[in-house]
Amino acid sequence: MIQNLWSLGLVVVVAALTFLLGYVGSRRANTTPDFLVARRAIPATRNAAAISGEYLSAASFLGVAGLVLKDGIDALWYPIGFTAGYLALMLFVAAPLRRSGAYTLPDFAEARLGSTSLRRVCTFFVICIGVLYLVPQLQSAGLTLNTITGLPAWLGGAVVTVIVVVNVLGGGMRAITLVQAFQYWGKLFAIAAPTFVLFAVFLGGPGNGARSVDEAGVLRFHEAVTVTTAEQVRVQVVVPMELSATGQVNGGRADGDVYWTPGTYTIGKGTVLRFEQDSPVPVVDDSPTDNESWLTPQAGGLGGLFETYSLIFATFLGTMGLPHVLVRFYTNPDGKAARRTALHVLYLLGLFYIFPTVLGVVSRLYLPQLLVTGKTDAAVLVLPYTMQPNLLGQVLGAIVAAGAFAAFLSTSSGLVVSVAGVVSTDILPGKVRDFRWATVLTGAVAIGLALLLPRADASLTVAMSFALAASTFCPLLVLGIWWRGLTWVGAVAGLVVGGGLVIGSQAVTVVSSYTGGWAPSVFSMPALVTVPASFLTMVMISRLTGRRRPEDVSQILLRLHAPDPLGFMRDREQRPAPEPEPAGDRRDPPAPWG
Structure with a gap:
């Protein structure tokens, strides 16, 4: 209390x-x-x-x-x-x-x-x-x-x-x-x-916590622990172990002592697991099961390498x-x-x-x-x-x-x-x-x-937000600021392709999480595919629709890149909004620069 x-x-x-x-x-x-x-x-x-x-x-x-x-x-x-x-x-x-x-x-x-x-x-x-x-x-x-x-x-x-x-x-x-x-x-x-x-x-003086890893690098509980699952979870077991379970394990009812051999187990929501001191720690699926893997980069093979580079694309560009x-x-x-x-x-x-x-x-x-x-x-x-x-x-x-x-x-x-x-x-x-x-x-x-x-996981959800930002507004800003050839048609096409792929990947990931986790890593970390797709779409469609390029593109780019002391910078006009407003009042259309 x-x-x-x-x-x-x-x-x-x-x-x-x-x-x-x-x-x-x-x-x-x-x-x-x-x-x-x-x-x-x-x-x-x-x-x-x-x-x-x-x-x-x-x-x-x-x-x-x-x-x-x-x-x-x-x-x-x-x-x-x-x-x-x-x-x-x-x-x-x-x-x-x-x-x-x-x-x-x-x-x-x-x-x-x-x-x-x-x-x-x-x-x-x-x-x-x-x-x-x-x-x-x-x-x-x-x-x-x-x-x-x-x-x-x-x-x-x-x-x-x-x-x-x-x-x-x-x-x-x-x-x-x-x-x-x-x-x-x-x-x-x-x-x-x-x-x-x-x-x-x-x-x-680290105490018992310093002895929670055995000689093989497998984590072990340094004291007796009782764990209650808040929702269904899949865990990996790499060392045979005994424990007590009350609830659902692999779809069946468990009530008392159980023996787990190496493999993957599905633990139901609300299941109570009791581990004795020095018992090996079952680790949630897709995570390193020993300290050597935990300390080794790219232990997940080609799939792990793809996820890492996709994460870099998402966070760096997002x-x-x-x-x-x-x-x-x-x-x-x-x-x-x-x-x-x-x-x-x-x-x-x-x-x-x-x-x-x-x-x-x-x-x-x-x-x-x-x-x-x-x-x-x-x-x-x-x-x-x-x-x-x-x-x-x-x-x-x-x-x-x-x-x-x-x-x-x-x-x-x-x-x-x-x-x-x-x-x-x-x-x-x-x-x-x-x-x-x-x-x-x-x-x-x-x-x-x-x-x-x-x-x-908060970081995984936020990483998807970064992937969506990297696949939509990053190409729009980079090309809009640095390439005079961008057209609005190309920009719309790139936004729809990049954003649509990310949103679709997120939908597949959610469905997969409810139906057995069958979706590969490309759906949970799609930026390595979606960011290049968005850039390429914007460039290709803009080249095909060159006539839609703004006539004043040179003046616009000059304003974006000219040093501030030259005085080219102008804020777009925004009309103050006093309250209360008269009935039927509507916002004026955006005023042009300058």
């Missing part, structure tokens, strides 16, 4: 600070530019902290450590890709995108290629990416609240949704910028402080296409500040990702039971109490829980702003009132899907 009070107390403090900072940031927010791009007046250093706070989501705070625990050295490509993507963004996209003067990605696409049809397609994919990215944030919030208090998982997602929606309603981008900048430093402290303390404890990340670069005063912001983000992310990686390695020694259920995202939350079952562990666990909620709040805020901004300007008339209605609608859809869809 004390543990719950510590955790709940700090979570409440984080929520209260979020409301307070959101209120401070929203006091002067009353126009559409305030809500969409914070009047384009955010300094580079503050914007970098806000981007980092927004970017470090559940996949970073919980998922990275969980994947290192489960998959070993191959999981390091996640933090590497999440960080390195900003190098490509800084070099190829940040400054020209800011000089475009646009407010949203669909706004940029229409201004660059002069097509309302392209704008509508972009709007669809912005919503898809935003919702697909938002769902794991809310599900992970539920996991966190359930882990630290035992309360229903749906409650965590609902709490985060309410806080985010209220904050965004108050001031949009202007309200959340200060919140996200503060939350980056809060998350850094929440992950760094426990890592330093727990790693010092491990070096000073960052350039994430709407909630790109919209923050519209808030910089000019292109130089946008590029400097991306450089600062590289430093901040690189510093952060050191800590979950260390926690993932230490968790393998102290939390082998999580490998049985596959719920390794909980490792960061459980590790402090496991290593230090005293007041110190309670305090460290509370700090981690507060940092996790900060991660959910900051990322969810950015996603809601980006999706609501596009919905309000491209589907609704575009007034401040419409932005607020779009905010409520986005939050309702996201929490509904989070409750209905099955929960997967």
Whole structure:
């Protein structure tokens, strides 16, 4: 109970600070530019902290450590890709995108290629990416609240949704910028402080956890453990073992002592497994079964190699296409500040990702039971109490829980702003009132899907969002900024091909998860196929439709690439949206540049 009070107390403090900072940031927010791009007046250093706070989501705070625990050295490509993507963004996209003067990605696409049809397609994919990215944030919030208090998982997602929606309603981008900048430093402290303390404890006297690996490299329980599965799971057994099981095993009823030979076993939901001390650890299917495989890169053969390169494509190129990340670069005063912001983000992310990686390695020694259920995202939350079952562990666990909620709040805020901004300007008339209605609608859809869809590893779900971004907006931005031959017909074709392949792959993966896991890895990690397909489609169709090239392409590209002091940069006009609005009022069509 004390543990719950510590955790709940700090979570409440984080929520209260979020409301307070959101209120401070929203006091002067009353126009559409305030809500969409914070009047384009955010300094580079503050914007970098806000981007980092927004970017470090559940996949970073919980998922990275969980994947290192489960998959070993191959999981390091996640933090590497999440960080390195900003190098490509800084070099190829940040400054020209800011000089475009646009407010949203669909706004940029229409201004660059002069097509309302392209704008509508972009709007669809912005919503898809935003919702697909938002769902794991809310599900992970539920996991966190359930882990630290035992309360229903749906409650965590609902709490985060309410806080985010209220904050965004108050001031949009202007309200959340200060919140996200503060939350980056809060998350850094929440992950760094426990890592330093727990790693010092491990070096000073690791105890039983250090003897949980035998001479053959097989993990063994260092004490008697009881595991209850929250849902059906498939596990691998490599060493014959005895255990006690109550529930469903391989479709049959088990109640008492059982003997497992090497092979794969399907454990039903709610099954209770009791392991004796020194029993080998059954590992969730498709994960390394011994330490040698865990420490060896590409142990999965050709399929594992494909997944790794597909992950690199998705994370490295997907960052350039994430709407909630790109919209923050519209808030910089000019292109130089946008590029400097991306450089600062590289430093901040690189510093952060050191800590979950260390926690993932230490968790393998102290939390082998999580490998049985596959719920390794909980490792960061459980590790402090496991290593230090005293007041110190309670305090460290509370700090981690507060940092996790900060991660959910900051990322969810950015996603809601980006999706609501596009919905309000491209589907609704575009007034401040419409932005607020779009905010409520986005939050309702996201929490509904989070409750209905099955929960997967946060990093894997987010990686699919990166794959969709890499296969749609990355080609559009790179070719739109650097190739004068792009046409709106080619852009639409590339978006439909790349995005359609990723969405289709996701649908196949979901169906496969319910029908025996028959889908190969190309469907769960499709970026190695879908990104080149999107690029090639855009280039080929654009060459076939060269007559559709905008007549003013030279002037547009000059504005994108000319140095800021030359004065070519012009923001697209946005009419202020005073409230209340007269009946029948409609948003004016987007004004041309200049």
